[in-house]
Amino acid sequence: MKYKNTKSNGFSQKGKNKSSINQDPFFDNESKKRRKIDYEEDNIESEDSEGYENEVVRGDSDASSGEEETADEKRKRFAMNKLEEIRELARKHKEEEEDDDDERDDREKEGERDSLVAKMLQQEQLEDSGRLRRVIASRVQKPETVDEFRVLVKHRQPVTAVALSDDDLKGFSASKDGSILHWDVNSGKGEKYLWPSHEVLKSHGAKDPQGRATKHSKHVLALAVSSDGRYLASGGLDRHIHLWDTRTREHIQAFPGHRGPVSCLTFRQGTSELFSGSFDRTVKIWNAEDRAYINTLFGHQSEILTIDSLRKERVLTVGRDRNMQLWKVPEESRLVFRAPASSLECCSFISNDEFLTGTDDGSIELWTVLRKKPVYIVKNAHALPASHNNFEQKDNGKITNGHLENRDHNPGSYHSSSAYSWVSSVSVCRGSDLAASGAGNGSVRLWGIESEAKNIRPLFDIPLVGFVNSLAFAKSGQFLVAGIGQEPRLGRWGRLPAARNGVAIQPLSLS
Numbered sequence: 001m002k003y004k005n006t007k008s009n010g011f012s013q014k015g016k017n018k019s020s021i022n023q024d025p026f027f028d029n030e031s032k033k034r035r036k037i038d039y040e041e042d043n044i045e046s047e048d049s050e051g052y053e054n055e056v057v058r059g060d061s062d063a064s065s066g067e068e069e070t071a072d073e074k075r076k077r078f079a080m081n082k083l084e085e086i087r088e089l090a091r092k093h094k095e096e097e098e099d100d101d102d103e104r105d106d107r108e109k110e111g112e113r114d115s116l117v118a119k120m121l122q123q124e125q126l127e128d129s130g131r132l133r134r135v136i137a138s139r140v141q142k143p144e145t146v147d148e149f150r151v152l153v154k155h156r157q158p159v160t161a162v163a164l165s166d167d168d169l170k171g172f173s174a175s176k177d178g179s180i181l182h183w184d185v186n187s188g189k190g191e192k193y194l195w196p197s198h199e200v201l202k203s204h205g206a207k208d209p210q211g212r213a214t215k216h217s218k219h220v221l222a223l224a225v226s227s228d229g230r231y232l233a234s235g236g237l238d239r240h241i242h243l244w245d246t247r248t249r250e251h252i253q254a255f256p257g258h259r260g261p262v263s264c265l266t267f268r269q270g271t272s273e274l275f276s277g278s279f280d281r282t283v284k285i286w287n288a289e290d291r292a293y294i295n296t297l298f299g300h301q302s303e304i305l306t307i308d309s310l311r312k313e314r315v316l317t318v319g320r321d322r323n324m325q326l327w328k329v330p331e332e333s334r335l336v337f338r339a340p341a342s343s344l345e346c347c348s349f350i351s352n353d354e355f356l357t358g359t360d361d362g363s364i365e366l367w368t369v370l371r372k373k374p375v376y377i378v379k380n381a382h383a384l385p386a387s388h389n390n391f392e393q394k395d396n397g398k399i400t401n402g403h404l405e406n407r408d409h410n411p412g413s414y415h416s417s418s419a420y421s422w423v424s425s426v427s428v429c430r431g432s433d434l435a436a437s438g439a440g441n442g443s444v445r446l447w448g449i450e451s452e453a454k455n456i457r458p459l460f461d462i463p464l465v466g467f468v469n470s471l472a473f474a475k476s477g478q479f480l481v482a483g484i485g486q487e488p489r490l491g492r493w494g495r496l497p498a499a500r501n502g503v504a505i506q507p508l509s510l511s
Contacts, residue, residue, distance in 0.1 A: 090116040134432040136477045137448030141509040142460050149464045149504040152188040158485020158501050161223040161470045168474040173503045178218025196251045206254035224265035231288045233274055235262025241276050253291045264307040275315050277304035297327055299334055306346045318344035337372050348428045358423025358437055366456050375454045382421045382439035419494040427471035438468025466499030480506045
């Protein structure tokens with residue numbers, strides 16, 4: 001009891017001390033000298049008082065200029081900007097519908113706009129959280145021959161990664177020669193990111209090259225852009241994650257820590273949290289806003305090849321150990337999914353509970369969080385006709401269904417044993433049932449994901465010569481971007497001289 005009284009008295013005494021400190025002139029921010037100057041007459045000025053006043057003013061200006069926006073203020077600003085964008089969309093929508101109705105009350109119109117804004121926000125939140133899926137696959141119209149992929153951006157060497165901003169207006173691409181390009185989706189006009197000098201890299205946190213390397217390699221393997229479009233992250237053979245400011249295209253930070261090449265990167269949606277996967281078999285977590293390292297995740301027994309994440313604090317990775325792992329970061333736990341008989345090359349979230357993978361034997365696999373094995377497998381998804389030696393499309397976009405494990409479609413005239421039929425990239429249009437996969441067989445294939453039936457339905461085959469090393473859907477589903485090259489992303493076990501190194505774009509028409 002005595003201890004309890006002492007403790008409670010301590011809290012109350014703390015409050016008394018606080019009030020007495022506020023009243024004590026010793027703790028007053030204004031010094032005696034300052035108060036003396038304030039009380040002096042205006043026509044009496046000394047050199048000391050002038051110097052002191054100038055110093056105070058200078059200190060105040062420095063303090064005000066050093067004030068930074070808090071996290072809450074930043075979130076509020078982003079929310080207000082997003083709200084204004086949606087209000088503008090709702091306003092345009094209403095204006096198109098009611099051009100001929102100008103007699104309605106302005107307040108009634110404003111109320112309808114606000115209700116439309118609320119519906120749009122709710123719809124977007126449901127789609128982002130994965131609880132609502134847009135039906136796009138059934139609306140995609142078959143591309144005509146004039147709507148084939150066209151090369152939008154050219155690179156000197158094979159493209160290894162592409163990324164799109166959330167507003168579908170800007171794109172980013174990287175290649176084996178170390179070049180990183182920032183380009184406009186509509187015009188294709190691009191700007192190149194310039195690598196800083198070795199001294200600047202060291203000042204930004206980069207460590208000296210390890211092993212026999214004498215300088216930092218600029219070979220880029222992975223790209224990721226934050227949801228707000230402010231940060232671009234790149235990783236490659238130099239074992240560092242490099243952070244760039246997309247507004248100025250300047251290098252702002254280098255994150256060391258990986259002991260092998262950085263093979264994959266992803267930002268968690270709506271945040272500045274960055275996940276990186278490496279050949280050193282680890283996943284590391286970073287914060288781009290704070291320029292800080294957070295944690296390391298261990299579990300893979302071989303090189304990590306691809307990584308993906310949505311809005312939840314979950315990360316999906318695949319590696320050469322034939323494992324796909326779903327990391328639950330807050331719970332510090334993971335789920336391990338084992339591929340049947342092949343190495344997984346790429347992966348993508350469909351929703352929080354469904355995933356899509358591609359393998360080195362040419363298979364596309366559909367997974368759910370409730371089963372440790374695929375619920376549906378499409379074998380020979382990118383099979384090569386035995387008669388095709390130049391890997392060029394000759395059937396006007398008409399596809400063969402290959403061999404579906406669940407339904408046999410006579411794959412006798414096709415083979416997928418070569419590296420040209422490895423599924424090197426898969427992508428899912430966020431919050432929808434539309435997916436795409438790429439290989440080196442001369443085409444990109446579109447798929448419809450039927451979750452309730454646990455089925456993958458082939459849609460169309462779009463001709464594209466080259467190794468499809470990376471794919472990215474527009475958030476609106478109106479176009480697909482592919483990073484292509486004459487060689488695969490992670491090696492040189494195949495070569496297609498007829499291919500063009502660059503970024504190709506395919507418009508998608510929705511009915």
